[in-house]
Amino acid sequence: MKVLKFGGTSVGSVEAIRKVAEILKKESGQEQLVVVVSAMSGVTNTLISISQKAAVRDASYESNLQDLEEKHCTAFKELTGNSNCFEISKLFVRLTEICRGVYLLRELTPRTSDYIQSCGERLSSYIISEYLKKEGLQVELYDSRKYLITDKKFGSANVLWQSTKAALQELKPQLASISVFPGFIASTSDNETSTLGRGGSDYTAAVLANLLQARELQIWTDVNGLMTSDPRLVPSAHLLEHVSYEEALELSHFGAKVLYPPSIQPALDAEIPIWVKNTFDPEGPSTLVTKEWDDEKQTICGISSIQDVALVNLSGASMVGIPSFSYRLFKALSQANINVIMITQASSEHSICVGISKTDAHAALEAIIEEFEQEISLHKIDEPVVDEDQSIIALVGSHMKNQVGISGKMFNTLGRNGISVKAIAQGSSERNITAVVAKADLKKALNTLHESFFLSELKKMNLFVVGVGNVGRAFLRQVQKQQELLAREFNLDIQVVAVANSRKSYFNEEGVDLTKWEQLLEHGNDSTIEAFIAQIKALNLRNSIFIDITASHTIAATYRELLESSISVVTPNKIAATRDMSSYLDLKYATKKYGSQFLFETNVAAGLPVISTMNELFKSGDRIHAIQAVLSGTLNFLFNNYDGKRPFSSIVKEARALGLTEPDPRLDLSGEDVMRKLLILIRESGRKWEMEQIEQVSFLPEACKNTPDLNTFYELLDAHEDHFLELYSKAKEKGAQLRVVASFQDGVAKVALEQVALHHPFYFLEGKDNIVLFHTERYKEQPLVVKGAGAGAEVTASGIFADVLRIANQ
Numbered sequence: 001m002k003v004l005k006f007g008g009t010s011v012g013s014v015e016a017i018r019k020v021a022e023i024l025k026k027e028s029g030q031e032q033l034v035v036v037v038s039a040m041s042g043v044t045n046t047l048i049s050i051s052q053k054a055a056v057r058d059a060s061y062e063s064n065l066q067d068l069e070e071k072h073c074t075a076f077k078e079l080t081g082n083s084n085c086f087e088i089s090k091l092f093v094r095l096t097e098i099c100r101g102v103y104l105l106r107e108l109t110p111r112t113s114d115y116i117q118s119c120g121e122r123l124s125s126y127i128i129s130e131y132l133k134k135e136g137l138q139v140e141l142y143d144s145r146k147y148l149i150t151d152k153k154f155g156s157a158n159v160l161w162q163s164t165k166a167a168l169q170e171l172k173p174q175l176a177s178i179s180v181f182p183g184f185i186a187s188t189s190d191n192e193t194s195t196l197g198r199g200g201s202d203y204t205a206a207v208l209a210n211l212l213q214a215r216e217l218q219i220w221t222d223v224n225g226l227m228t229s230d231p232r233l234v235p236s237a238h239l240l241e242h243v244s245y246e247e248a249l250e251l252s253h254f255g256a257k258v259l260y261p262p263s264i265q266p267a268l269d270a271e272i273p274i275w276v277k278n279t280f281d282p283e284g285p286s287t288l289v290t291k292e293w294d295d296e297k298q299t300i301c302g303i304s305s306i307q308d309v310a311l312v313n314l315s316g317a318s319m320v321g322i323p324s325f326s327y328r329l330f331k332a333l334s335q336a337n338i339n340v341i342m343i344t345q346a347s348s349e350h351s352i353c354v355g356i357s358k359t360d361a362h363a364a365l366e367a368i369i370e371e372f373e374q375e376i377s378l379h380k381i382d383e384p385v386v387d388e389d390q391s392i393i394a395l396v397g398s399h400m401k402n403q404v405g406i407s408g409k410m411f412n413t414l415g416r417n418g419i420s421v422k423a424i425a426q427g428s429s430e431r432n433i434t435a436v437v438a439k440a441d442l443k444k445a446l447n448t449l450h451e452s453f454f455l456s457e458l459k460k461m462n463l464f465v466v467g468v469g470n471v472g473r474a475f476l477r478q479v480q481k482q483q484e485l486l487a488r489e490f491n492l493d494i495q496v497v498a499v500a501n502s503r504k505s506y507f508n509e510e511g512v513d514l515t516k517w518e519q520l521l522e523h524g525n526d527s528t529i530e531a532f533i534a535q536i537k538a539l540n541l542r543n544s545i546f547i548d549i550t551a552s553h554t555i556a557a558t559y560r561e562l563l564e565s566s567i568s569v570v571t572p573n574k575i576a577a578t579r580d581m582s583s584y585l586d587l588k589y590a591t592k593k594y595g596s597q598f599l600f601e602t603n604v605a606a607g608l609p610v611i612s613t614m615n616e617l618f619k620s621g622d623r624i625h626a627i628q629a630v631l632s633g634t635l636n637f638l639f640n641n642y643d644g645k646r647p648f649s650s651i652v653k654e655a656r657a658l659g660l661t662e663p664d665p666r667l668d669l670s671g672e673d674v675m676r677k678l679l680i681l682i683r684e685s686g687r688k689w690e691m692e693q694i695e696q697v698s699f700l701p702e703a704c705k706n707t708p709d710l711n712t713f714y715e716l717l718d719a720h721e722d723h724f725l726e727l728y729s730k731a732k733e734k735g736a737q738l739r740v741v742a743s744f745q746d747g748v749a750k751v752a753l754e755q756v757a758l759h760h761p762f763y764f765l766e767g768k769d770n771i772v773l774f775h776t777e778r779y780k781e782q783p784l785v786v787k788g789a790g791a792g793a794e795v796t797a798s799g800i801f802a803d804v805l806r807i808a809n810q
């Protein structure tokens with residue numbers, strides 16, 4: 001014999017019920033089948049809402065009842081072809097009477113509530129059995145209330161094992177080849193209708209499987225089986241093909257709704273294997289739950305969660321001395337019918353913390369205050385504190401006990417994403433580790449843990465890009481081009497979640513389609529930087545990276561707030577790294593404290609690995625003594641191309657048109673841009689340094705400094721063309737090249753135009769090349785050289801990309 005249970009969605013529509021019939025036709029014939037059905041999906045909720053409305057004299061319950069009757073009659077007629085709904089109407093006449101009683105008395109007792117709820121399963125089981133008969137199957141409908149006997153704990157009654165066993169043993173020889181039972185419902189020994197708790201049809205099936213000595217229990221639902229996490233919260237959750245009873249129990253206890261936790265024990269006791277299968281994909285993969293588990297399996301089998309939890313914290317300096325303190329606490333909670341999901345107690349015994357369902361919070365508080373009234377009034381114990389809007393996450397796996405470092409990895413992963421943990425518990429079975437986090441962090445926490453524990457899985461990076469000029473465009477193009485390869489070869493899922501310019505922004509949590517981001521942004525929402533950041537924070541996605549590809553002061557001023565929200569920042573914008581030393585340190589401090597990263601490789605020499613090389617040297621214990629560098633691709637371009645035949649200004653204009661200058665080329669020509677780069681290098685070499693400490697020898701004639709606008713600047717350059725001609729000729733005479741050199745040596749930092757002779761490494765610098773020489777403890781005789789194109793949209797974009805990948809690979 002097999003027991004097959006079909007859940008709410010599996011019997012939720014005419015089409016679904018037809019699928020059930022197909023499954024039963026395939027399964028029947030060889031052995032007896034016991035079929036347990038839930039109410040049609042949504043019906044139990046509707047019945048509860050109807051009864052609650054009636055109890056508060058909300059007359060709209062009547063039309064809800066009519067709709068419900070209509071829904072069932074329509075399904076019945078469609079399935080059976082029989083237009084006579086007499087049985088269904090009869091049940092509704094009785095149900096209407098009872099609801100009327102509730103309405104008049106304004107009282108809904110648990111007992112009445114159970115009676116009303118029981119109608120859902122009574123209706124569905126009737127309709128299904130009539131349909132199966134019409135389909136030619138040999139079917140009999142049994143009223144579970146005659147066989148499943150419970151205590152009087154209405155709402156969540158306990159099955160009285162001996163009475164139920166006796167009743168079923170008597171029934172067993174008379175069972176038809178397909179016996180249909182309504183799930184969820186039972187009755188007390190006084191024949192009062194009771195229910196087994198929400199989700200209880202699974203339990204009905206498990207009890208029947210145990211007491212009728214079935215060979216197998218099948219739970220048919222709307223997913224392929226038990227998954228590594230709740231698929232509604234974790235889109236990348238995958239199917240578990242084989243788990244132990246214990247694992248299934250832990251997963252379901254901590255929220256995997258697909259199996260009602262009490263239903264595992266009866267199966268375990270009789271060692272009946274449980275299959276979880278999908279009614280809508282009957283031939284597809286599924287889950288098998290059995291006693292033994294595979295030794296080769298992953299340490300963590302799944303990550304469960306319970307969304308609405310409250311934490312009750314009880315503390316007090318004198319708690320240590322109060323005898324049987326925890327006994328009294330749990331007695332009080334148990335008498336108030338409150339289920340404790342988790343407990344943590346500090347070893348100092350100064351406080352104890354219990355996690356309960358949020359709906360129980362109020363009752364728990366009352367029960368505890370009543371129990372400890374005296375101690376509280378004498379200030380031996382503080383008033384209990386309730387923290388609502390919490391969620392529980394549990395890592396589950398039988399193999400965890402043989403492994404060290406799982407909890408370390410768990411809390412490290414959460415910490416890096418700025419998720420703070422309110423309480424922690426580990427079962428002594430070492431089959432689960434449980435943590436409480438704020439409900440607002442639940443989705444992020446689950447997804448980031450899932451990625452970190454299931455290695456085969458794609459790690460998702462969520463990018464927010466502001467600034468879509470030349471570099472921004474190139475960056476988006478590069479990301480689009482690499483996305484597939486990164487996913488395939490490196491398990492990285494790089495998603496741009498938002499793009500913004502100074503006027504508009506466009507968000508898509510699933511990833512912006514980068515083939516048409518321009519149109520999407522054009523039709524995006526009007527936005528300010530504040531609104532943009534508020535939206536990033538509200539989304540609260542894991543592995544978030546804010547990418548600033550502007551030269552804006554306002555945006556640079558937001559980094560700290562972002563870093564403090566555990567959102568990493570990547571930028572070619574030099575402003576933040578070159579303000580005063582204390583703001584620079586603030587940003588560094590924020591990254592340490594909040595687990596975020598602030599990377600700005602492209603601040604110096606575009607995509608060349610200059611800052612990262614220096615960081616690696618520094619981390620590995622090398623010490624930088626001196627730096628010499630040509631850091632402006634723009635200035636190189638100017639001095640490489642200027643030969644006196646064309647005016648200097650026209651070369652500046654050409655460089656600007658080629659995108660080789662800052663938006664305002666005066667920043668390049670004044671030497672300020674090089675000074676900023678040098679400042680960053682000095683700071684990243686581990687020294688405290690300010691902009692004023694850099695000596696600047698400008699090559700511009702005095703009149704060309706501090707011009708009011710760009711046009712005046714160009715005019716003044718032309719007026720002083722002789723000055724540039726002279727610089728050029730003097731160098732030419734000596735066979736030297738002109739280079740703006742940034743240097744740092746013996747505590748002196750300087751930016752100046754120099755003539756470099758033929759043998760100097762700076763002599764041969766093509767086009768927009770940059771070069772940096774690091775003289776270090778280890779690179780003593782010959783400096784370490786980094787050289788290559790140091791300006792241009794494509795190389796800058798690739799430097800930004802490299803920073804993103806550095807964060808992803810952490």
Ligand code: ADP
Pocket residue numbers: 006007008009010038199220221222223225226227228229230231232251255256257258259302
């Ligand atoms: P039924 O009506 O068939 O009893 P339920 O709604 O009670 O179905 O349970 C199935 C649902 O449980 C799935 O649709 C899924 O969204 C949810 N669920 C939560 N956690 C898990 C998990 N770890 N594995 C599978 N499903 C899960």
Ligand code: ASP
Pocket residue numbers: 007008038039044045120183184197198199200201202
């Ligand atoms: N119909 C009941 C519920 O919705 C029982 C079940 O579906 O298992 O909770």
Ligand code: MG
Pocket residue numbers: 007199202257258259260
């Ligand atoms: Mg269920």
